[in-house]
Amino acid sequence: MSSQAHFTDFKSDKRPTWCPGCGDFGTMNGMMKALANTGNSPDDTFICAGIGCSGKIGTYMHSYALHGVHGRALPVGTGVKLANPDLEVMVAGGDGDGYSIGAGHFIHAVRRNVDMTYVVMDNRIYGLTKGQFSPTSREDFETSTSPGGTKQSPVHPLALAMAAGGSFIAQSFSSDAQRHTEIIEQAIEHDGFSLVNTYSPCVTFNDVDTYDFFRDSLVDLAEEDHDPTDYDQARQKIMDFDNIYQGILYQDNDSVGYEKRLGIKEPMNEIPDGAPEGAMDLVREFY
Amino acid sequence: MPEDLNWAVGGEAGDGIDSTGKIFAQALSRAGRHVFTSKDFASRIRGGYTAYKIRTSVDELNSVVDRLDILVALTQRTIDENLDELHEDSVVIYDGERSWDAEVPEEQIALDVPLKSLAEDAGGAIMQNVVALGAACEVAGFPIEHLDSALEKRFGDKGQKLVDNNQEAARKGRDYVQENYDHDFGYSLDTTDEDYVLLNGDEAIGMGALVAGCRFYAGYPITPATNVMEYLTGRIDKYGGTVVQAEDELSAINMALGAARAGARSMTATSGPGIDLMTETFGLIATSETPLVIADVMRSGPSTGMPTKQEQGDLNMTLYGGHGEIPRFVLAPTTIAECFHKTIEAFNLAEKYQTPVYVVSDLAMAVTEQTFSPEEFDMDAVEIDRGKVVDEDSIDQYLDEQGRFQPHYDAADGVSPRAFPGTEQGAHMTTGLEHDELGRRTEDTEERVQQVDKRNRKVETAQREEDWSPREFGNAEAENLVLSWGSNEGAIREAMQDLDVDVRFISVPYVFPRPDLTEAVENAEKTVVVECNATGQFADLVERDTLTRVERINKYNGVRFNADELRDRITETFAAESEATA
Numbered sequence A: 001m002s003s004q005a006h007f008t009d010f011k012s013d014k015r016p017t018w019c020p021g022c023g024d025f026g027t028m029n030g031m032m033k034a035l036a037n038t039g040n041s042p043d044d045t046f047i048c049a050g051i052g053c054s055g056k057i058g059t060y061m062h063s064y065a066l067h068g069v070h071g072r073a074l075p076v077g078t079g080v081k082l083a084n085p086d087l088e089v090m091v092a093g094g095d096g097d098g099y100s101i102g103a104g105h106f107i108h109a110v111r112r113n114v115d116m117t118y119v120v121m122d123n124r125i126y127g128l129t130k131g132q133f134s135p136t137s138r139e140d141f142e143t144s145t146s147p148g149g150t151k152q153s154p155v156h157p158l159a160l161a162m163a164a165g166g167s168f169i170a171q172s173f174s175s176d177a178q179r180h181t182e183i184i185e186q187a188i189e190h191d192g193f194s195l196v197n198t199y200s201p202c203v204t205f206n207d208v209d210t211y212d213f214f215r216d217s218l219v220d221l222a223e224e225d226h227d228p229t230d231y232d233q234a235r236q237k238i239m240d241f242d243n244i245y246q247g248i249l250y251q252d253n254d255s256v257g258y259e260k261r262l263g264i265k266e267p268m269n270e271i272p273d274g275a276p277e278g279a280m281d282l283v284r285e286f287y
Numbered sequence B: 001m002p003e004d005l006n007w008a009v010g011g012e013a014g015d016g017i018d019s020t021g022k023i024f025a026q027a028l029s030r031a032g033r034h035v036f037t038s039k040d041f042a043s044r045i046r047g048g049y050t051a052y053k054i055r056t057s058v059d060e061l062n063s064v065v066d067r068l069d070i071l072v073a074l075t076q077r078t079i080d081e082n083l084d085e086l087h088e089d090s091v092v093i094y095d096g097e098r099s100w101d102a103e104v105p106e107e108q109i110a111l112d113v114p115l116k117s118l119a120e121d122a123g124g125a126i127m128q129n130v131v132a133l134g135a136a137c138e139v140a141g142f143p144i145e146h147l148d149s150a151l152e153k154r155f156g157d158k159g160q161k162l163v164d165n166n167q168e169a170a171r172k173g174r175d176y177v178q179e180n181y182d183h184d185f186g187y188s189l190d191t192t193d194e195d196y197v198l199l200n201g202d203e204a205i206g207m208g209a210l211v212a213g214c215r216f217y218a219g220y221p222i223t224p225a226t227n228v229m230e231y232l233t234g235r236i237d238k239y240g241g242t243v244v245q246a247e248d249e250l251s252a253i254n255m256a257l258g259a260a261r262a263g264a265r266s267m268t269a270t271s272g273p274g275i276d277l278m279t280e281t282f283g284l285i286a287t288s289e290t291p292l293v294i295a296d297v298m299r300s301g302p303s304t305g306m307p308t309k310q311e312q313g314d315l316n317m318t319l320y321g322g323h324g325e326i327p328r329f330v331l332a333p334t335t336i337a338e339c340f341h342k343t344i345e346a347f348n349l350a351e352k353y354q355t356p357v358y359v360v361s362d363l364a365m366a367v368t369e370q371t372f373s374p375e376e377f378d379m380d381a382v383e384i385d386r387g388k389v390v391d392e393d394s395i396d397q398y399l400d401e402q403g404r405f406q407p408h409y410d411a412a413d414g415v416s417p418r419a420f421p422g423t424e425q426g427a428h429m430t431t432g433l434e435h436d437e438l439g440r441r442t443e444d445t446e447e448r449v450q451q452v453d454k455r456n457r458k459v460e461t462a463q464r465e466e467d468w469s470p471r472e473f474g475n476a477e478a479e480n481l482v483l484s485w486g487s488n489e490g491a492i493r494e495a496m497q498d499l500d501v502d503v504r505f506i507s508v509p510y511v512f513p514r515p516d517l518t519e520a521v522e523n524a525e526k527t528v529v530v531e532c533n534a535t536g537q538f539a540d541l542v543e544r545d546t547l548t549r550v551e552r553i554n555k556y557n558g559v560r561f562n563a564d565e566l567r568d569r570i571t572e573t574f575a576a577e578s579e580a581t582a
């Protein structure tokens, strides 16, 4: 591991093309700070990004990274972490990427509990494809593909994660830089799969779920007497669909990452120069 | 054709048919006899029936034939399903005390053996199949000690008592036949001192993967590829690797991709429906230049098709699948032993050229257990080539003037350096978007052309540097040319032993890149392409490559070719006045 990295080391030399004011800037800054604050460096970090405005984060950060296909960033992260448990693995993508096309992977990544941090940049809209409703859009949200509202109820990602046996369930807001960074730091330090649903407003296509809306309605759990390790308290908050919370809603302190449960100890990148010793035993098994 | 004996056990799914058949196959193999097995699943009539068939000889075997000498029938249906394979000296062993009234056609020798009650005498009705194996030993003239050895292998880890009981059950079957049927059945199975191993195509792929250093496998169960995953499970861990059962194939291939980017030799295996899903990610593997091995164990399609039936229908899929133009390698092992060798080759090609590699095998190989001499799996000959991997010490020369690592460096041979995550100064991104040498998105027209050319150049380099030769059999000077790809090789080779016409046979294990067959086709009077599909996908390729029309022998009823029918069809093809030459 190299000497203590500064958060700007995680910045690539590509200038972001996000719209000025886009929530993704704040989300990314918090991720870079949290990575640096937890002692990681670009050379031992792997970022997997989905497709969307959010997914471009893989291009704007500097580390080992793969910007993959729409909705499949979590499986990529799973493979990276299992093959090299020494790496810090972070997965980032949008609400469409994670809760629509990738929803199946989301549920299973939660229950598999590989030690990685998943930041969903939730703007409640499809930004990159220019403003269609997303799975987290409100029922009455009008877009080019939902003229009279979506007429379907939004998904509740935190509740989905809880139902799937999630071991770290949190929510943050891109413009509350300090809290957002803190929450991601704790997610990084958690042993297991950490979900951080980060509200990252789209200033171009979503005029409902705006900075003002989130600022006015977010309830910060730091200011409440909330114990995230208490499952019942956590469940109450997570199932309370009338309010939105910022902070760590649930954390299982006994969680152990799947890679440890599988007994994976070493990176898998070194192999012998030829057939492994005793390879003939594999053949003899078929005698 | 070799002097052989054909034996089968059949009954309902759940009757333990598979393990009974496997025990007998193992006994024969341990007696130094060659074995070539096949399985009948499901139906010519309706659900439920399954059979395990064994062809055995002291000579090498490479095909099934359509003849049955000894049939252990646990149900009437087993007899009905196999009527056209029975002949007048066939022996049918059945249990007349069971509830069904066996109707054994008069031409056959019916051996009514009280399997169930003899098994109960030996310690439990569950051993009735083993009683039948004992009876079969007597009929076949096969020393029962070899069956003992196979029973030992099968039950040894469950305790000596169980082994003893089973050996006793087998003897009861043998003795019953001796005592009640004073008859020379005319069969005798010689044993030899040869030392064989018995394995199927999926196991050969799995073993190849382990030997090649594969450390990560992600997959989703599907017939007939599941056995690869089951083989690796519990074995790969011993080498520090792991198997993950993913939620679907979309996930499986992305996990395998992630592991490969982390520096592990990584693979997945599936069948047609899974390839459909994986195709979404196939282009990403190629553009991110990630080494990955994908085994497609073909079954009958399209859609869910006939999941337990044979077909070579995925050639075009593996060769062309995916939007855009995707560089790849497609290997098609032609025998079970070759499944092992081609899997190792696939890992080397994948890493040397940072390209996805398909290993295309099929159900016929996946469900066939075949004997090989252990020397066929020569471990000393295994070579591992990881390609251009750079480490901390060598990375400097691959950084640009600003000190950045270039994962898609436009090298003369097309092959860029590779830095495993964790390598200092190696941090880089890559993406399925078109990118520059640094892996950053670009839509610049020159950079686009540079990267497309670079990726394609890898294939050209491989075409030049690697050996893509086919396998040759028969008379190289013959005017009749037989071509085939994949698993038909064995049946064709056996058919050739009985052909009246002189043929040259080229068996092609590489679909892409593939050997240039132009000269062979031009030199031949007539060429026929043999393959298990309806449209002749490989024949189309041959015609395109060689600009010459070829004859076709196709089969797509779900059953593999056997040597008998190929002998007839090849003879017919070469005897007929060809349309092409007429």
Ligand SMILES: Cc1ncc(C[n+]2csc(CCOP(=O)(O)OP(=O)(O)O)c2C)c(N)n1
Binding pocket: A051, A052, A053, A054, A055, A070, A093, A094, A095, A096, A097, A098, A121, A123, A125, A126, A127, A128, A129, A134
């Ligand atoms: C298979 C596939 N289908 C559709 C698309 C088009 N597409 C790109 S991003 C996107 C949705 C993005 O929404 P979200 O994940 O919320 O990301 P955002 O842009 O809002 O950050 C879609 C539908 C695609 N790239 N791939």
Ligand code: SF4
Binding pocket: A017, A018, A019, A021, A022, A023, A024, A053, A054, A123, A127, A128, A201, A202, A203, A204, A205
């Ligand atoms: S469209 Fe919306 S989400 Fe995309 S960059 Fe602009 S503000 Fe951000």
Ligand SMILES: [Mg+2]
Binding pocket: A052, A094, A095, A096, A121, A122, A123, A124, A125, A126, A127, A134
């Ligand atoms: Mg979105």
